[in-house]
Amino acid sequence: METGAQPLILNEFNAVGSSRFLDGENTDTRLGRIEGNGGNWIELVVIEDHADVRGLELRWAEESTETPAQPVWDDSRPLMHQGVIRFLDHEFWSDLRQGTIITITESGMLVDDQGSTVVDGSDLQIDPGAGDWWVNVWSFDTDLLEVITNVPGDFEGNFSVGNDNWEISLFDSVGDLLIWGPIGEAYDGFGGGVGSDEVGKLELDPSADVTIFDYNDGTSSSFGAPNIWSAGTITQDFSLLREWALNGNGNGGGTAPLSIAVINGEVQVSWERLPGLEYELQQSISITAPQWERVSFYPMIMDDAVNHSETVATEPGQLTGFFQVLVSGPQQ
Numbered sequence: 258m259e260t261g262a263q264p265l266i267l268n269e270f271n272a273v274g275s276s277r278f279l280d281g282e283n284t285d286t287r288l289g290r291i292e293g294n295g296g297n298w299i300e301l302v303v304i305e306d307h308a309d310v311r312g313l314e315l316r317w318a319e320e321s322t323e324t325p326a327q328p329v330w331d332d333s334r335p336l337m338h339q340g341v342i343r344f345l346d347h348e349f350w351s352d353l354r355q356g357t358i359i360t361i362t363e364s365g366m367l368v369d370d371q372g373s374t375v376v377d378g379s380d381l382q383i384d385p386g387a388g389d390w391w392v393n394v395w396s397f398d399t400d401l402l403e404v405i406t407n408v409p410g411d412f413e414g415n416f417s418v419g420n421d422n423w424e425i426s427l428f429d430s431v432g433d434l435l436i437w438g439p440i441g442e443a444y445d446g447f448g449g450g451v452g453s454d455e456v457g458k459l460e461l462d463p464s465a466d467v468t469i470f471d472y473n474d475g476t477s478s479s480f481g482a483p484n485i486w487s488a489g490t491i492t493q494d495f496s497l498l499r500e501w502a503l504n505g506n507g508n509g510g511g512t513a514p515l516s517i518a519v520i521n522g523e524v525q526v527s528w529e530r531l532p533g534l535e536y537e538l539q540q541s542i543s544i545t546a547p548q549w550e551r552v553s554f555y556p557m558i559m560d561d562a563v564n565h566s567e568t569v570a571t572e573p574g575q576l577t578g579f580f581q582v583l584v585s586g587p588q589q
């Protein structure tokens with residue numbers, strides 16, 4: 258179903274009609290039980306670290322009894338509603354971190370069934386140390402997206418997700434190259450018919466290996482969160498994709514990759530500091546067996562990742578070059 262590298266994959270889409278609810282009294286894990294289950298939204302997962310998706314575009318289509326305007330991407334299906342969601346040349350799209358969940362919402366404001374705000378425009382921040390792996394992009398955010406459709410009465414910024422043989426593909430707009438898709442209930446392999454009280458979703462841990470056979474219809478909805486299925490008894494596992502955030506053993510600790518250089522006779526140790534994690538730079542005082550002692554410590558105060566360099570004071574003749582950085586912090 259795909260060609261080329263997949264920087265991100267489809268994870269979930271909401272086909273619940275605007276005046277419908279999730280079937281079976283079900284609740285979305287973030288939104289609770291709200292009319293329309295959040296309206297038109299799709300959910301993606303970044304599976305390639307530091308992915309640059311500028312210029313890529315999602316192309317969707319859906320059957321309708323309404324006569325659409327001119328096709329916007331597939332001239333061979335002039336009777337279908339169609340749309341394009343293009344990732345613009347914005348810094349955010351140039352460096353996506355692996356394991357991030359990206360939702361794209363048509364609504365700029367979503368409130369859960371308890372009255373708490375879930376979406377307020379775009380949220381482009383992740384904070385792995387604090388368990389925030391979710392970003393939301395509002396489809397009317399014209400700095401980030403170009404969103405066009407041929408649905409009568411819709412405007413730039415509107416898109417549609419529905420239950421009438423809705424489908425979606427990812428294209429590299431340069432050269433019109435299909436990256437993955439189409440994924441949708443009309444295509445062989447998709448798990449089941451998607452109703453107007455259901456979502457469609459990946460029912461497998463996210464990775465580059467997913468195919469259309471791994472997608473299914475269902476009533477377990479998880480906007481901006483790992484997918485759940487089998488009546489909520491199975492949850493997607495993101496731990497492999499998110500290992501980079503700890504660089505360690507997955508138990509809340511490990512060591513960060515270092516680079517060590519001698520600059521003007523001084524030893525400089527550099528590593529990447531990520532938001533929400535603690536770092537302790539250590540130096541060995543023994544050349545035969547590591548005997549670590551603390552050089553410096555950095556608590557969880559970061560808002561953004563930075564490349565951190567530290568010059569380590571050394572006496573003439575003192576051992577240099579035996580360093581490690583311990584990293585620790587909460588894990589999602």
Ligand SMILES: [Ca+2]
Nearest residue numbers: 382389391392
């Ligand atoms: Ca966030």
Ligand SMILES: [Ca+2]
Nearest residue numbers: 420421422451
């Ligand atoms: Ca259907």
Ligand SMILES: [Ca+2]
Nearest residue numbers: 450451452474
């Ligand atoms: Ca169904």
Ligand SMILES: [Ca+2]
Nearest residue numbers: 479482483484
């Ligand atoms: Ca989900």
